[in-house]
Amino acid sequence: MAEILPFRAWRYNRELSRNIDELTSPLFDVVSERQRKALYQNPYNSIHLSVPVQPDPAEHAAALLEQWKDDGSIVQDKLPGIYVYYQYFKLANSPKAYCRKGFICHIRTYDWSENVILRHENTIPKAVNDRIELLEKTELQVSATHGLYTDPDFELEKLMDEAITVPIYETEDYQGVRDVLAVIHDEKAIRRFMNVIRDKNIILADGHHRYEGSLIYKHKMLKAHPGATGNEGFNYHLMYLTNTEADDLRILPTHRLITGIASFNEETILQKLEADFIIKPVEDSDTLNEIIAGKPWAFGLMFRENAYKIRLKPESLHKITWPFPEEIKKLDLTIMHYFIIEKALGIPGKDQRQSENIMFDRSFSDCLKKVIKEEAQMAIITNEVSIDDVKKVCYSGYTMPQKSTYFYPKVICGFLFSSVKEEEFREPIYSPFVK
Template sequence: MPEIKPFKGIRYNLNKIKNLADVITQPYDQITDEMEKEYKKRSPYSFVNLVLTHYADGHNRAQEYENAKKCVQEWLRDGIFIQDEEESIYPYFQEFSIEGKNYIRKGFICRVKLEELGKGNILPHEKTLSKPKEDRLNLTRITKKDFEPVFLLYTDPKNLVMDTIEESCQKPPLIDVKDDRDITHKLWRITDKNVITEIASLLKDAIFVIADGHHRYETAFNYLSELGEVGPEHPANYKMVTLVNIQDPGLVILPTHRLIMNLKNFQIQDFLEKAKEFFDVKRVDKKALSNLLKSEKMYTFAFYSKQDSYLLKLKDLKPMGRLLPERSNEYRSLDVAILHTLLIENVLGIKPERIEEHVRYQRGIDETMKRVDSGEFQFAFLMNPTRPEQVRDVATKRERMPQKSTDFYPKLISGLVFYDISG
């Protein structure tokens, strides 16, 4: 069963860092070289010095790892960072808006005992890549710090956990900061052992599904395995996580649309005729495309090109059973699985091993359409987002979703609190 514990978090000293917005960053895997330069311009104490960037060629990673170690040691020595004296959990709320609608995503940061992914109560929902894991493992070995949480989902239909937590969030937060994407991040601290014990008890039989941070979780587990025999209280037995209720009204997943390129002799009419084997096809006005797609909810896709736009509505799920007999019904019902299996692989003939030659991924319908209109891509498939409960249901079946199935928004900001695993 999952074991939740508080920890003595390390945070920026707000007496030394007057504007926290100058030092917090997006998660490492979102940070480009350009973003890194901008972060370092804002402050010499930017958290980017510790989490580094999305792994890319052209970096002297060995030197960057050593610099991260040096920074964290010096900033602790000089009081830029302070460590809480009491073990705590940290309620973490994010306030944001999408298309004029306001949301608050409510979670809390704690540590959870590591277990092999997919073998117990902590489940993945997507596959990982070896290069990012190697990069994060090297950083962990050298710094012996857990800088960024894994984003986990749990199921709590009655919202008992967050109701308990919110009773301790009546005072102003420790941190209240707006980032450069207009998202407000609020952090509190709970030290009351009775409250922490109650929360741990409420989640003692829970299943946790990783929303974001698969590489970070596997890195933590690999690091623990590498250490060998350590005592049960060694801090590396645990991973810092942010837990969010899957029923939380602020839990938002954005769709990731597919841009198609490099198809020789592509003809729209030929494509439409082939698509009619699986879909009802309806030509629609481009201006109405987005709203029509959203109104359909499931099993419907939009085809968008410079010339025309169409709605493609699945006739029947039976072809998915025939083409993917080894998969569960939950997997075969995913829009992203239907899109790739029927449209990309069968109708267009793009096999999975060739997908990188023909498919790119884009957030936002307007941005996707612009890239087609500019001539950069031949056309696009627009889709609705995966629903949170689908992520849970597929993970519970011990299956991993297709690439780019989920885009949880917003990302967890980095630099609010971190965890010492040096022991």
């Protein structure tokens, strides 16, 4: 069902790679302005390709890319490979050590209607347009999106474990995560990867905007090249694939901050909620996240002076009028956006995606600080989303509200780049994967 291919990555030359930790960067949609300014100081940092400087950022990236190719700053690997990528990390307040195991490959860019690659979030048009322009100008995929496949037999992990013992790169990133990259060139092993993924659906965990950009770019190119065979580089996308059945797939909670609502009143909001929620005052607001942890349909409400734990009454579930299947109505996210944001705060569901009154923040301490400093009127503290919840949404055909999930850790940019330029994408004559 899902076709993947090995590819010949463009990577920094041997001399530059000795300082690979100085060349990596956060993904374009998570890098802060402060991080950007610091990373721009290194003329070879990958930030110059992923978030190029103004004005004319796409033109700047395209010119710089050609310069790097011409002077040998980046070099294309001679053999096609599957690139194994492990991320070793810990979570705050937990001694457990995790290792997320995955691999980077080319995957055919499927239309959403084909139900091969499944999305769980909608995209923001402006962010998609930025990615399309960059892809058109550079014909380069700078960073891999994150996809999920399901394999309870863990058929590929043994191959990956063997490969990672001979790493290409190893570094600690801005998240405090240890990132390790290796490559598999063996034809038999690569075909095993291709065969295992062939009958899988892929859930898009992270990188909806980049994938949507590749999808739109593919259709523009097909329209411009009516004789295309379907095997051209523009038909493929760079993706990092991990197994949903591993216990190292972490999704951190994303809290909501509310701001700019006219006639905002704490007492009125609580009155609107009390018919559907059990409401309990919390003396110490800095414990809200701990109090609701692991409890279904439970949320923390944080106001400047007061904090509350609220939990939906089961008998209120039937009141949800949104046209969702039952399993989607039962999700914490649906309950939060329906009962709290629409019914209590008065922001209709159809307007929530574009609403300037809703902000997203993964940091509980940031939420606390912003509410106390009156930078936000209130915060809605929520639990993390489970991978089972993500699967339910994807297989239902519906999508979650924007920025509902934060898969951790984030993939970093700079280990490798993937070209969709035809002469660079095409396999050399000596490759066993020539089509």
